[in-house]
Structure formats: structure tokens, C-alpha cells
Amino acid sequence: MGARICTGTVTTEAHQGEWSAAVSGRDDTLYRSGSPGGNVLPSVSGLWSERGPPCNRIKASPVQPTTNGRAGRRDSFAMGNSALKAHLETAQKTGVFQLTGKGLNEFPMDLQKLASSLRTMDLSGNKIEILPSVIGHFAVLKSLNLNSNKLAVLPEDVGKLKKLETFHLNSNSLKQLPSSFDQLAALKTLNLSGNQLREFPLQLCRLRHLDVVDLSKNRIQRLPDELEQLQAIELNVNQNQVSQISSNISRAPRLKVLRIEENCLEISMIPTSILADSRISLLAVEGNLFEVKNLRDLEGYDKYMERFTATKKKFS
Template sequence: MHTLEQLRAGQLAGLRRLTLSCGLADFPREIFDLADSLEILDLSGNALSTLPDDLPRLHQLRIIFCSDNLFTTLPAVLGSCPALEMIGFKANRIRHVPAAALPSRLRWLTLTDNAIEALPDELGKCGQLQKLMLAGNCLSHLPASLANCRQLELVRIAANRFTALPDCLLALPRLSWLAYAGNPFTQARELAALSGAGTAGVAWPRLQLAQQLGEGASGVISRARLDGCTDVAVKVFKGAMTSDGLPRSEMAACVSAGAHPGLISILGTLDAHPQGASGLVMPLIDTAFRNLAGPPSLASCTRDVYAEGVRFDAAQALAIAQGIASAVCQLHAHGIVHGDLYAHNILHADGGACLLGDFGAASMFAPGSPQGDLLQGIEARAFGVLLGELIAHCAAPLPVLQAVQEACLQEDALRRPQFDVIERQLLEMFPA
């Protein structure tokens, strides 16, 4: 975090990334003194409602974040910034997205938690677009031109006003991670899951919280003791909206998933929180388990980041592939797509034992329906990406596993294998 005083004193000359969060109501003109070096500008957490018309003077600017401000319109000047690739305006008051605001080099657009009712047809001209984050708006349709964004891989349209999945998404050849829960067409399934007989509630007074174990975009996970005798993990959601969707949708998917050795299960949903927060109570995971990778970076966009030098032996890689295929097969059989099938949502231990968690982007579908087949094909592509990463970080060649990967990455989603087939193939190739 930098200060306005540092900027005005000339102490930030040559800076590539500037972060200012100090109640700004106006854009500090001194930022233009960094025009020859500044690549990332983060003005989140201020009171801005406009950007200057001469913003393109920041000719090196690739990334701009203006989340948690007071914008009602996405500034049109953004489209004139020559190097701009990433735009993040989460949690503003944006209702209007002008076509002029979309730069030709756009790869990543985050407009989560605003009030947008429509997007311009010109979005389909952003041929390099890979990541589109639109959860928590008022959208009921997407421009048909979006079908032209053939590099688009990750889409979040949860918690909007869609009465059906937009057809333009289902034909995208590289789409791999899709979240659409919390819309009118998913509401009945989610409510039925949460009101089902298998939904157990755990009252807050039964829990004695201990240390915090982790924190993500959607909530805080802490260690706790249930009824004074059982160690558990408790996830308390931070608010009504996450980058992926609604806590209610995540809880519905968790409740519906059923028990499986490769899934992080839940003991129940949280009741009677003193601040009314939603949450989940889960078994405590053995400390031998650790994340398979880190989440995507600003540079990698849609690809996870693995620790430098990480290597798996063939047995580990195959065990992870089998375990995750089996877990996803269970989800699909219960009418759930994970929506975020990534290595950073997988915990693994030595020997290849693994657990798939984080249902924040999970969505429900009708098993056996044509649309359900397409959705499972989209998730198969995510699995193909994961297999490619395992192969790349394996100490030995895995040509047979590569054949499964190639099948999952076919351009036509309906030609990709479903997970019951994938699981069976992996077991036949590499019996336990």
C-alpha cells in the first residue's frame, strides 16, 4: 500500500504497481508522473466515480482495479488505453457498460456485484477475452456476439436474473469453468436441496472457535470444537455475495453432493450465528493434506501457479487423476457441476490421496438432459487442463494419461468423455 504523500513527494518514481486506498474522491494527477513505468494501478476502496479523460497517457498501463468505489458507469476512457488487458470494477454501483469502455486487448473483465442489466454487443469483438466475472448483477441475457470470444475459458454469471443458460456460452470451444447458480432457473433445485431431509443444522452455541485456518474470497475457515468433544472446521461466509455467487448456492451444492472419499464433506449448515452469517461445518482435514497448487496470478489469468520445482512421481499423478475423476463423477451423478475444477481447490497428501473442495462456483443441473451433457463436457475440459498440469509436473512420461487429456480437450464439448467413462478408463489403465 502506498500513500498520497509519497506520490506527491516524488518518492515513487519508476513504480510499476501503485496501490492507493485513502478515501480518494478525485483521481490524483500526480499518477501521470509514473506514465513511463506504471503497469498496474489499484485504486480500490476509495470514493471515485470518474476517471480522467487523459487516462491513456498511462501508456504502459495493463491492469486497473477500481473495486469498492462509487462508479455508476464503467468509464468509457478505459477503451482508449493502449495496453490495457485487465479491468476490475467489483462492488461499485455500475448500471451502464458503454461499448467504448472495452479495450481491444481485453483478457480479464471483472464487474462482480454491481447493477448491470445489459452488456454491449461489442463485447464479442474482444477476441482475447479469457475471463469474464459478472456474478451479482441484474443480467437476464448476454449478447449473442459473445460466441465470437473463442478464447473465453472462465465465466461467472451466478446471482443474476437469467431464466435459462445463455446459448452463446454453451458453444464456446475453450469454456472450462462456468458458474451460474443463484439465478431464477436454478432456484427451485437449490431450495429443494436446502430444505431436504438430509440437511442438518449446527447451532452456533454448540461450537467453540479456536484458531483461524484460512481465508478465501468467500469466507473465513476456523478450527472449532463441536459439543466440546469433536474437532471440526467452520466456514463462515463473509457476506451476501462472493466473486463466484451466493453462499446459499454453495451450501445447496455441498448438501446435495453426498459422501465420497474424494470430496470434502460437510457435517451441516451453520444455524443461529450471532450476526446472522451463513456457514458450513466440516470435518477437520488432516494436516498432511496441502494445496496442489496456488490460484491463477494476474499474469497466468486462467492457469494455476505451481510451486517452483514441484514434481510428482507417476503413481502420485495417476492417483490424483483417478481420485478427482471419481469425485467429479459423483458430483455429476447428483446433478452438480463443480465450476472451479482447479488444482488450487484440491488438497493432496503424499502417495496421491486427494480431496476436492470449495463449492463456491458449483451449480446444479438436470442429469440426463441435453444441456446437462454439455455442462459435463465443459467440466471435462477443466479436467483436461488439470491432467496437462499433472503431466507437465511428472518426473516420468505418461503417454496413456495424455490420451485421456487430449480427449477432454476436444473442441466439441459433446465429444468429450463424461466422467463415468473417464473414471472407468483410468481404473482400467491403472488398476489400484
């Protein structure tokens, strides 16, 4: 299956005191509200399976059931054309189309009629395998939710969604993003948790208005040099296979929350510049290949704690 397995013993403890909250990600109230980036994603500590952290197991790909074209069409319209028509009529009035958990195998092509007016589209919890190129016609779309479908690729046409601010793609089967993804000039929130990404998508480093990025539960192994260009306020790479972090991440101009829980990090692989020289004021590293309390011995830890404490006071 190609999934990398790291070796080593993962040590986690029940830590007490402010320093523990500062590095464990347990104090999620710091940026939950009132922050420049709005809501950020809570820690997922404790949610991994009983089989252990991702560096100690192979992450199997979900089995995708197959259907022939005829069966797929029957499933897509199982809800009935009259019901779909009712949803379309509502969307025409409100600018919001929501059709979730209906077992759709195909993108509802009738939505093209609303391409010039639709602002919100929610097709989460279906069985859509292909996002057609017509998605690029939705010129005023601001929010697109495709969580929990069966998407393996995205068309290059998604880059035409110039007004898109929120993009939810959790729990699909994406292995990479299209090259046009860096053209989503208005994008602020991106959720890609639970896919099959093996590398950090460098397109994200070219998005100027990005605030929150969730890449948790993928297969990413390293955080590259290009992250110095990332504009996000929060980056979540929990439950990946990260074993290397470029020190350049400390130069990310707005990064304040970095979640790297349940990965494959040795303490020697954490750049001290993250502690001493970055803007990061919440570093979550539980569930890696070291005891969290040992962070206190790293150069720059005192400076990190000053930022953490100042931020906690600001939002308390």
C-alpha cells in the same frame, strides 16, 4: 427500483458423487491452476444473503453519501501531500502506484506525470466517483484496479488503454460500459462483480484475448445470442437474475467454465446444446429454480460428463 423479481421455489440439496461436482461448481480445482486462462474465479455458492437468491428479492441500490466540493477536497488530501508525493516517487521508480483505502474522493491528478511509464495502478477501496478522461493517457498501463469505489460511469477514454490486460471494477455502481470498451485489445481478465449491469455488455464479445470475465452480483436477466462470439475461457454470472440463455452460447469457441449459480433459471431454459455440443466442461447451476440432479435427464448430459471427467483427470 426497477429490479425484476422472479417467482418460484429454489431447491438446493446436498448432492454426493462426481455428477454433483460436475454441475454444482464445487470442484473448483479443475481450472484453478494450469489452465490456458490461468486462475479462474471460485464458486460463490453459499455466500448469498439469508433473504434468499436474487430472483426472490429486490436488489436495492446502496445509498451514496453526498459531500460538497470543499469537503471532498479535504477528504482527497487527508493523507497529506507529502505522503502522496512519497507514493509518486516510489511509482516513478517501480512503475507501480498503489494507494488503497485512503478515502480519496478524486482521482489523483498528479499521476499524469507518470502516464508514460506507469504499468500498474491500484486505487481500490476509495470513494472516487469520477474517472477523468486523462486515464486514456496511460499508454503502457497493464493493470488497473478500481475495486470498491463509487464509479457510476466510465469515460470513453478507457478504450485508449491498448496494453491493459487486467481491469478490476468490482463493487462500484456501473450500469453500462462505454462503447469504446471493445477497443481494449489486450484485455485478458475483467472483474465487474457487484455493479448494477442489467444487460450483458456486448462489447466483451469483441475482445479477442479475453480469458476470464466475472459479472457476478449484477442484475443481468438474459445471456444473448452474441455470446457465440465470446472468446473467454470462463464466464461467471452467479447471483444475477438470468432467466434466459441463448443456445448460441454453445458455439463460444473457448468457453470451458460457465457459472450461473443463484439465478432465475427453470430447467427448461437450459439449452441442451450446452451439454451436447459445447466445449463447456464445468457447468455450475446450483441455486436456480430446479433440482440440480434433474440435469441428468437432459439430452447431452452424458457427453457433458465425458468432458468433465476428461478435464478432471487432466488437472488431477
